[in-house]
Amino acid sequence: MSTDQARPAWVTDESIARWCGGVRRDAKRDEAEGPEPLAALAPFDLSPTAAVPTCTPEDVAEAVAGARVAQAAWAGTPAKRRADLVLAFHDLLLKRQDQALDLIQWETGKARYHAWMEVAQVVTIARHYARRARHYLAPHRVRGMIPGATRVQEVRVPKGVVGVISPWNYPLYLGVGDVLPALLAGNAVVSKADSQTALTLLWTRDLMAEAGLPTDLWQIVTGPGSVVGTALVDAVDYVCFTGSTATGRAVGERAARRLVGASLELGGKNPLIVRADADITAAAAGTVAAAFANTGQMCIHIERVYVHQKVYDAFRDELVRATRALRLGRTYDYSADIGSLTSKAQLAAVGSHVDGAVAKGATVLAGGKARPDIGPLFYEPTVLEGVTPEMAVCGEETFGPVVSLYPYASDDEAVDLANQGSYGLSASIWSKDTREAARLARRIRSGSVNINDGAAAAAGSIEAGMGGMGDSGLGRRHGAEGIRKYTESQTLATQRLLPLGPTKPEESSVTSFIRRTNGQLALLRRLGVR
Incomplete structure (x- = not known):
């Protein structure tokens, strides 16, 4: 498909009409009576896509x-x-x-x-x-009130x-x-x-x-x-x-x-830690993948990179080289590594964060500018250095192809830096000592921590839950x-053989029931039953 053809050739007006027929609308309402249909703009050229009912x-x-x-x-x-x-x-x-x-x-x-x-x-x-x-939804048998006499299922x-x-x-x-x-x-x-x-x-x-x-x-x-x-x-x-x-x-x-x-x-403002013993080439490649996938418009993408001071220069140089090698393009094939931002609002937000940081003293190591020569919403993958707390890009979610580098001196400092802010969605640690990395991971306030991967390993492991802590949300998708x-969990309890109370209203029956039950409770305690 030509790069100048935003609309896929196989998408016909008839197919769009069929899809839009799936929008739930009052069939009796006249078209002129309802809200105006909405047509989004195709990011590759800002031409309208198709009018969808409102x-x-x-x-x-x-x-x-x-x-x-x-x-x-x-x-x-x-x-x-x-x-x-x-x-x-x-x-x-x-x-x-x-x-x-x-x-x-x-x-x-x-x-x-x-x-x-x-x-x-x-x-x-x-x-x-x-x-x-x-399997996930199968009934679960649990012990009843009176073992053997009370049958309970969740x-x-x-x-x-x-x-x-x-x-x-x-x-x-x-x-x-x-x-x-x-x-x-x-x-x-x-x-x-x-x-x-x-x-x-x-x-x-x-x-x-x-x-x-x-x-x-x-x-x-x-x-x-x-x-x-x-x-x-x-x-x-x-x-x-x-x-x-x-x-x-x-x-x-x-x-x-x-x-x-x-x-x-x-949201997320996700950190990545590069320890002194990390494989620098692999860590840089992993950072590029996690920071710039989907043009950085990904809730789990990396925005903050903390690098041990012993390997900071080597990592920075490798990251810059890998970032500059990325191919931008608006093609319907696999020849482009990075695509467009999706909206004018995202382009403005990314530009504001980068320009604001530069105005306050940050250095652009790679990228740092829009690319209208490729398409109206393209922005170069960007690496920043010298970012400080008064810059918006330091603590606010950018949601674009921008990553900032920070040196650190110790594991404790790295964990403290990773835990800054109110978000806690995804994090990453790069180290040859995976056991120590796992120990550090448990100290990071994040729903997922990837070791020797940027973001995809946890998100792609469908049997494990995915979600955030703090301002990154509640609950989990994936897994059980x-x-x-x-x-909803529903308890079904069936009582057999024995009643759950006195057989008669007389005081003697009540006291007899209590005495018998107290004996059973004491016996269960001696037997170690829950």
């Missing part, structure tokens, strides 16, 4: 109501049938992945390899939960209708990766698509329908978060939100007023918690 709060209410009806039938569907459907989706996504990659690139401007990483992550999630959902029941609010930076992974376990747990889902990347999510819903998903079980609403997202939080039984810390606080507070649970993956959070 929903109203009433549309959200109808979507949730329809989902409730569908969920009642879905909850009774055998687990194997749910899993087979998700595996069918898995196969279709692998088969049609070039279409997914084209759409992701068109709407986000990311490099094709980084788009492919979304596909790889989603098919891994689909396969994992399709195979393991029954079972998992679906929440009902789950609301998923996903961001623009990973429209497939974050848009669909949370939907799959929610469906496998027996829920219906209503997703609020980000206005920048709605087509990717609508295309995926179309693919899920082809795999056999019932019509109303997964519905998509679109429009401004302040209107549509708020209405969704006010209507569903559980909220899964990924986005900024400020918005996450508002979502969590609103859900809490209804006593509705929420998982929130929020990634599906159990979409269920």
Whole structure:
């Protein structure tokens, strides 16, 4: 595909109309009566992508109501049938992945390899939960009140209708990766698509329908978060939100007023530590991958790099060399290492952080400027040195291709520096002594710590939970918690043989029961029974 052709050639007006038919809107409402459709701008050239209908709060209410009806039938569907459907989706996504990659690139401007990483992550999630959902959600036998006479099970029941609010930076992974376990747990889902990347999510819903998903079980609403997202939080039984810390606080507070649970993956200002014994070449390559993947628009990407003073110069030189070697491009193939930023707002934010730091004395070692010659939203991968606390780039999340270097003298200092600030999402330690690195990792306030990897090892390990501490959020995706959070724990207790109280109301019966029970309690204590 030509670099001057932003819209993929296979995307026709007819296909867009079909995808947009998946947006839940009042069929009786005249087109002129509703809100104006929204068209995002393609980052590669700032041309409009496609007009997507805008929903109203009433549309959200109808979507949730329809989902409730569908969920009642879905909850009774055998687990194997749910899993087979998700595996069918898995196969279709692998088969049609070039279409997914084209759409992701068109709407986000990311490099094709980084788009492919979304596909790889989603098919891994689909396969994992399709195979393991029954294990994660299996009834759990526990000891009853009276051993042998009280039979107790903890079972998992679906929440009902789950609301998923996903961001623009990973429209497939974050848009669909949370939907799959929610469906496998027996829920219906209503997703609020980000206005920048709605087509990717609508295309995926179309693919899920082809795999056999019932019509109303997964519905998509679109429009401004302040209107549509708020209405969704006010209507569903559980909220899964990924986005900024400020918005996450508002979502969590609103859900809490209804006593509705929420998982929130929020911002990060993620640190990477290079110890004196690290493999410098590998650490520099890992830093480049973790700092500049997805053009730095990744919640777990590295923004702060702390390097032991003994190897600081050698690491800095290797990092600068590797950064300058990166290829920027707006191609629909794998020839570019780094793609575009996604919006004018992101370009402005990145430029403001870098320019502000330079004005206050920081040094640009690589990059440091926009590249309109490549595309309107391109910005060079940037390495800064001499960053100080009064600079915004020091403590605020940049969410772009910018990393800052800082020397340190001891492990204790490195841990203290890594723990600065209120975020705690992801961290990285590079060292040949992995045992010592693991000890340091436990002292870092972060949901994930990668050793001799920048960010991908933990995030890609689907059986392990992923989430943040502090201002980086609540709850976990992936692993057991990634599906159990979409269920309620219900206790089923069956009493057999013996009653749980006096057989008669007379005082003698009561005192006899108490005396007998006290003896049993003392016996259990002597036997070491819980």
